[in-house]
Amino acid sequence: MVLLGSTGSIGVNTLEVAKKFNIDVEVLVCGKNIELLNKQILEHSPKVVVIADAHDIHKVNHSNVFSGSDAILKVIEDSSSELVVNALVGFLGLRPTLTALGCGKKIALANKESLVACGDFIDVSRIQPIDSEHFGLWYLMQDRPVEKMIITASGGAFRDWDINKLQNATLADTQKHPNWSMGQKITIDSATMVNKMFELLEARWLFGKGEYDAIIETKSLIHALIDFKDGSTTAHFAHASMQLPIAYALDEKMNENILGHVDLLKVGSLEFREITTDRYPVWQIREELLKNPSRGVVVNAANEAAIQKFINKEIGFMDISKTIIEAFEKFTEMPKNVDDVFDIDAQVRREIGKRK
Ligand SMILES: NC(=O)C1=CN([C@@H]2O[C@H](COP(=O)(O)OP(=O)(O)OC[C@H]3O[C@@H](n4cnc5c(N)ncnc54)[C@H](OP(=O)(O)O)[C@@H]3O)[C@@H](O)[C@H]2O)C=CC1
Ligand SMILES: CC(=O)[C@@H](O)[C@H](O)COP(=O)(O)O
């Protein structure tokens, strides 16, 4: 396989699953974490390696190293692997997704931003999602009429905070996720509830038109539920580990044990909560966005630009949601093709970047 984002949270889990099932690793792609990359090279012997910055090439213990975003596209094109695992974070993952699909490869897709920004122009028939909720929906899906597909949210780092204190929350505060250990950006997205809005869009592109909703389940033991027309509701329970979705994305016929079962007697009780717009203001654009899912490009660009400003301490935590809502109201044009997606993304980032 080709693994993009090998040093991240999903990348590291993917290599653990690959080791367990003896899956060949042809290409490793990462950003700046060369120390971890060198350990991965020793363990998995990839043929080619790509890193973000040419200045770091001399630190990499490999004879075939390239750098930069064009090199990522080139190694995908040149690879013989049928499967690309895209575990890059953010909009920079979109071109690799499009390139891999253009080469006829299958994609195990963790990079949800690809679908959020460009879902209308992506052939999902060759995509297996690496996202716990979508894995849960896929696992539950049967040949029966469905009424509603429901995904769960943890509520993020601030689900129990005094709402009046949220504006002054720091980057370190956002990283205290109650249940999952993940990369920095998705953990911020979990705290704003942007992650769940993205996941509703992701579900819409993967499973088609229909009713989608989300609720908070505070232990992240249920990942998805399906309400069937007959009145039955089924739920997918599993411990909070990405190795289960990853194992199926690498091998759809998976029939090995990956995790221990959830012991309901040990769990004792479960708690469900509504997602409210006072704590999670972005939730107010959810319906409009689901009606017009192609507008995801605006929300994604505004989110990434606002997160950068939050990290730079130029804006407060609640301003991330405010920035997204303002951009969503201002940029109403729908992309008609992939070029439009890149144009709109650039326009939104420019607009937010020039604001004081
Ligand atoms: N973590 C999770 O459990 C889940 C994650 N996802 C999604 O999966 C994706 C990855 O998330 P996660 O693993 O948490 O993120 P991380 O931040 O942990 O990892 C991101 C990876 O991308 C690499 N990277 C960043 N910039 C570049 C660049 N310019 N060129 C090459 N590589 C780069 C990083 O390299 P380096 O670290 O070396 O700089 C790292 O390997 C996201 O889209 C997220 O929303 C979805 C569901 C669950
Ligand atoms: C592991 C996974 O799939 C994440 O997307 C997770 O769902 C994030 O947690 P939240 O439910 O807090 O968004």
Ligand SMILES: [Mn+2]
């Ligand atoms: Mn998820």
